[in-house]
Amino acid sequence: MLFVSIVIPVFNDAKRLKLCLNALENQTYPKHLYEVIVVDNGSNKEQNISGLVTQFEQVRITDESSPGSYAARNKGISIAKGEIVAFTDADCIPTINWIENGVKNLLHTPNCGLVAGKIDIFFKDPNHLSVVELYESIMALPQMEFLKKHNYGATANVFTLKSVIDKVGFFDANLKSSGDVEWGQRVAAYGYGQIYAEDTCVAHPARHSFQDLYKKTVRYAGGSYDLQIKRSKSAWERNKKFIISVIQDLIPPLIFTCNVFLDSRLKNFRQKSQVSLVMFFIRYISVWEKMRLKFGGYSTRE
Structure with a gap:
């Protein structure tokens, strides 16, 4: 069995980090084989x-002053002892066998560059969303889709080998978001395999408010x-991509709306209209930004 380093960036989220660390303290994987x-x-x-970290036997802390979760992950990678590196977020709650199953899937898949585990969304009150x-509930963090369609896994739940990171490089620390996209696609470009693992699961809270x-x-x-x-090689290419992305956001997402009204997870017309x-x-806020x-x-x- 290989030693595993789990890297968790945190920014002003001590309350949820404690839940995450509690879950990681009680894993089925041998305690002497992970940090x-x-x-x-x-x-x-x-x-x-x-002060929170000192309450947990398996945990050590470092800091990264450059803002951004990918800069923080890189700092964690730089001091990791493990031959396997796993990523999750401070607001996630891994299942009790998360490490065990993540390691199993990584090592049993030939030429595996990353394992993207399932991300279950949970709610404050499931009966009153x-x-x-x-x-x-229908759109957040579709990890299987990320992997199958776009060749990456959201870093809320990813396992990889330190040797893969050594070859393809660290995350792009300049990105505040989409760093997992860029890194995962780099792993694929190097010819490594990628798999989705249903049994390697973390729970992630749904956003609750419009804020x-x-x-x-x-x-x-x-x-x-x-x-x-x-990724743009010239100003012309950059401007072209920008215009295309804005047009895609501004055009009413009719296909999405049609799919919503056909989605059996939404119970009635009111719910389907609200989701639409x-x-x-989201589209118009994205254009504005x-x-x-x-x-x-x-x-x-943020």
Whole structure:
């Protein structure tokens, strides 16, 4: 069995980090074969992240002053002892056999570059979902789709080998979002295999309010915009990609709306209409943020 290093970036989220660390303290994987590295990415002193970490036997802490979860993950990787490196987020709750199954899937798959595990979405009150939670229930973090269609796994739940990181490189620390997209696609470009693992699962809270969803949308739009710039070879190509992305956001997502009204997970016309309206909200906020960045703004972590 190989030693595993689990890297968790955190920014002002001590309450949910404690739940995550509790879950990682009680894994089926042998305790002497894994470590948890919490990377404090500039949390407020009142959060007392270092004090929280001392409560857990398996956990050590470091910090990264450069803002952004990918810069923080890189810091964790740089001090990781493990031959296997796993990533999750401070607001995630891994299942009791998360490490065991992640390692099994990684090692039993020939030439495996990454394992993208399942991400279950949970809610404050499953019997009374907010409009935003309703949207998240069918749209948030479709890990299998990320892998099959786009060759990456969301870093809320990814396992890889340290040797793979040594070959393909670290995350792009300049990206505030979409760094997992860029890195995962780099892994695929190097010829490594990628698999989705249903049995390697973490639970992730749904966004509850429009404020939460707004922050997420702005961050994702910024990451997408920054990644476009990174991948554009000329100003002409960059401007072309920008125009296409804005048009795609502005055109009413009719296909999405049709699919929503056919989705059996939504119980009635009211729910289907609400989810469709949330999609419009997201699209137009995304355009607004891309326009802000185009005219001199900078992407933010939240």
